[in-house]
Amino acid sequence: MKADQAISVDDFCIYHNVQYTFIDYLADAGLINVTQINKVRCIPLYEIQKLERMVRLHTQLEINEAGIATISNLLERIEGMQQEMKYLRSRLHIYED
Template sequence: MSTATYIPLKTLCTHYKVETTFFQDLNEYGLIEITTIEQAPCIHQDHIKNLESMVRLHQDLHINLEGIDTVMNLLDKIHHLQEELKTVKNRLRIFEE
């Protein structure tokens, strides 16, 4: 396991100006996954985009954890529906030609 792909929570707390408890609450709620590396809690860099969205929802819009969960689920459904629509359009083009 490479530690270069993980970002320590302390770094994220400093960058986003939030308390460690916010990330711990997100983890307990099942919205993020915290991994401990060398006794330091970290988050994988692939999850930073979603994490940043959650932080912005919380800070800018004052949305609680339940609301963040709802918004993230709806955004995920929208993404899947867009992918499905793209697939259906591609299939339709085959029959139109």
């Protein structure tokens, strides 16, 4: 991964005013990917939106890390079911016409 495709963990934590242990917990739980680029821990750009949502849950709603893990898993399941419903509806339209 290139350096222009990621943000350092340090920069993210300073900007969002979160502790490094929060990012470590999310990475250890498998909720986000953290990579190393030139010996600097970085967050890929495709993870930023998801991570910012988790930060808002933590800071604004005061949800702990375990709660965030549960919410993230439920949101992923909902998104998967929505994609499946979209697929099934498109298949259904084939038979309706």
